[in-house]
Amino acid sequence: MEILTGILSTAFLAGGVLSLAALGEVISERVGVVNLGLEGLVALGAVTAIAVTMSVPNPYIGFAAALGIGLIFGIVFALATVIVRADQILCGLAFTMIGTGIAATVGRPFSGIPGAVTFEPVVVPYLSDIPIIGPAFFSQNILVYFIFLVLPFGVHFLLFKTRHGLNMRAVGENPAAADAAGIPVAAIRFVYVSIGSMFAAGAGAYLTLAFVPSWSDGIVAGRGWIAVALVIFARYSPWRAVLAGLLFGLITAVGFVGQALNWPISAPILGMLPYLGTISLIIVPAFIWRNKRYRSAAPEALGQAYYRSVR
Amino acid sequence: MNWRLQRLPSANPTAALLASVAACAAALLLAAGIAAIAGFNPLALLGQVLSLVLGTRFGLEDFGLLLTPLILTGLSVIIMRRMGLWNIGAEGQFYAGAVGAAAIGLFIDGPPAVMLVVMFFGGAFSGALWIAIPALARAYAGVNELITTLLLNFVALLLVYYLGTGPWRDRGAGTLGSTPRIPYEMREFWGIVHWGLPIAVAMTFLVAGLLTFTRWGYEVRISGANPENAQYAGIPVRRRILSVMFAAGAISGIAGMLEIAGTVHRLQGGISNNFGYLGIIVAVLAGSSCLGVLATAGLFAFILSAGIVLQTQGLTTSAVVALTGLILLFNAIGQEFARYRVLRAKGGDT
Numbered sequence: 024m025e026i027l028t029g030i031l032s033t034a035f036l037a038g039g040v041l042s043l044a045a046l047g048e049v050i051s052e053r054v055g056v057v058n059l060g061l062e063g064l065v066a067l068g069a070v071t072a073i074a075v076t077m078s079v080p081n082p083y084i085g086f087a088a089a090l091g092i093g094l095i096f097g098i099v100f101a102l103a104t105v106i107v108r109a110d111q112i113l114c115g116l117a118f119t120m121i122g123t124g125i126a127a128t129v130g131r132p133f134s135g136i137p138g139a140v141t142f143e144p145v146v147v148p149y150l151s152d153i154p155i156i157g158p159a160f161f162s163q164n165i166l167v168y169f170i171f172l173v174l175p176f177g178v179h180f181l182l183f184k185t186r187h188g189l190n191m192r193a194v195g196e197n198p199a200a201a202d203a204a205g206i207p208v209a210a211i212r213f214v215y216v217s218i219g220s221m222f223a224a225g226a227g228a229y230l231t232l233a234f235v236p237s238w239s240d241g242i243v244a245g246r247g248w249i250a251v252a253l254v255i256f257a258r259y260s261p262w263r264a265v266l267a268g269l270l271f272g273l274i275t276a277v278g279f280v281g282q283a284l285n286w287p288i289s290a291p292i293l294g295m296l297p298y299l300g301t302i303s304l305i306i307v308p309a310f311i312w313r314n315k316r317y318r319s320a321a322p323e324a325l326g327q328a329y330y331r332s333v334r
Numbered sequence: 335m336n337w338r339l340q341r342l343p344s345a346n347p348t349a350a351l352l353a354s355v356a357a358c359a360a361a362l363l364l365a366a367g368i369a370a371i372a373g374f375n376p377l378a379l380l381g382q383v384l385s386l387v388l389g390t391r392f393g394l395e396d397f398g399l400l401l402t403p404l405i406l407t408g409l410s411v412i413i414m415r416r417m418g419l420w421n422i423g424a425e426g427q428f429y430a431g432a433v434g435a436a437a438i439g440l441f442i443d444g445p446p447a448v449m450l451v452v453m454f455f456g457g458a459f460s461g462a463l464w465i466a467i468p469a470l471a472r473a474y475a476g477v478n479e480l481i482t483t484l485l486l487n488f489v490a491l492l493l494v495y496y497l498g499t500g501p502w503r504d505r506g507a508g509t510l511g512s513t514p515r516i517p518y519e520m521r522e523f524w525g526i527v528h529w530g531l532p533i534a535v536a537m538t539f540l541v542a543g544l545l546t547f548t549r550w551g552y553e554v555r556i557s558g559a560n561p562e563n564a565q566y567a568g569i570p571v572r573r574r575i576l577s578v579m580f581a582a583g584a585i586s587g588i589a590g591m592l593e594i595a596g597t598v599h600r601l602q603g604g605i606s607n608n609f610g611y612l613g614i615i616v617a618v619l620a621g622s623s624c625l626g627v628l629a630t631a632g633l634f635a636f637i638l639s640a641g642i643v644l645q646t647q648g649l650t651t652s653a654v655v656a657l658t659g660l661i662l663l664f665n666a667i668g669q670e671f672a673r674y675r676v677l678r679a680k681g682g683d684t
Contacts, residue, residue: 108670110669116659120655121663124653124654128656245485251481252481295489298485298488306482309477
């Protein structure tokens, strides 16, 4: 029982990083822009949060600073991909390198030092008394509630229950038709690509302020890329993206438990689980529904720049 | 003056080349500006880098040593680009090739000349094996190869770490996280530069020839440009995808083997200086031209050596990663600009 609670608790904590980053990617890809810079943005957010909280020991300020950095880099990414309309894959790879490079350079003085502050757990009265789920979910830090309850609901509502969300999806599916209907394609893409990047940086801040309270080079360890893959697995749905993040938290948690219980599998082999798991999660469904319209879940104009007139 | 911009479906080669050069210059200028703000003297740093990298025998040898893996990983990315595919996993295939070569070198005895050939093919085979799952998934289920190849990089790193600290670790005098020295070594032909460099150059010409002059290369290009048409014309697109991806994996694997047999001589974490990731930029800047790789690999070998020199100045290698990202970003923007041309209306009334 205690092990189960422990696994679930770690799963929520570890999954939060992936869920938040994946949500950002869902927003960005729904308006038609694939952001492969997630890995770099997560790293930037992580290092910003640690660096800021070293001088201002307040996790909220650290988190806000990371969001700000994410927004700034997101705006640059949106300028390159939406305004200039440069190749989205190249820009994404470039942002991964820029982000990881800057984060490692800036973060060197803080490397390995325990973070000054973390988000403290907020125990929800009554709900935390529920067996297993109570201690596992309702005694987490405030960001966990936000990521698993508020944000997916909000993003889902925005995308599927509002007029504006319909416009967003139209921009991602068929920008020419959206343009003809008077929807400002570039503006919508610009705004939501920037916001998506902000989410990714927030995921990084979550990593260093709530999950692993310290920075070291390589701490992001491909989480940004896993988040990109989860969006494909989640077929661009905010709820499924968050749940997929949780599933990955679960895999990570099983690895931790394995280490703690001295399973006869060495740590590096257990460490491969999240990557191998991600790969099988995007390959296996593609094979099962090979002949059905599995891939049509992707927004039709994903990855394509929109030109009003190609003459 | 009436003028408007026209976007061309593909960039003019001269404009594309100019855009690449301008992008590199802009990225380096921006980096120099940042260095100046951080309190370095960019001109003094540049002078130091130039004199140490290009002005000393030691620097030139280092440069030659870095060239080999960069040419090969760049080639590995390019061969897949010809088919419109992205190989972001050259890093992992590089490590896989190193693991395969190390396994042969550590556990099989034989005459050195034969063993080196066996290691070469072992490295190529391991690299190809490493890309097998993404390749099959791409060919038979249309799974995007970008993410699957990339995620396997992390697995390969963990595998090398596991072998170096676990079953294959050096039980002798204290090297941590590394296998024993592999007894079979590539000969050097100039200082510390081994025969891997001529092999890499020869492979570049070989791949360029295969892609340009053979039926296979033609079918690969057609399948990349328009898979439906290629299928309709009777080209076995799936088999071409598999062959291209296995070849890419094998080339990266060979890069890993040469690094093991020629430079490092032990399997350990960090033997790849981000060569796999740099291969992407090498390929992109070369405009997917095989022979162009020789030039762009040279550029990045220089940047990497500069990074080593600058470490003595307190700059980290991570700064080099950020700089390469900046070059890639500016290049992506430049390539878009290179597609436009200005049209002047000739005495017209529009």
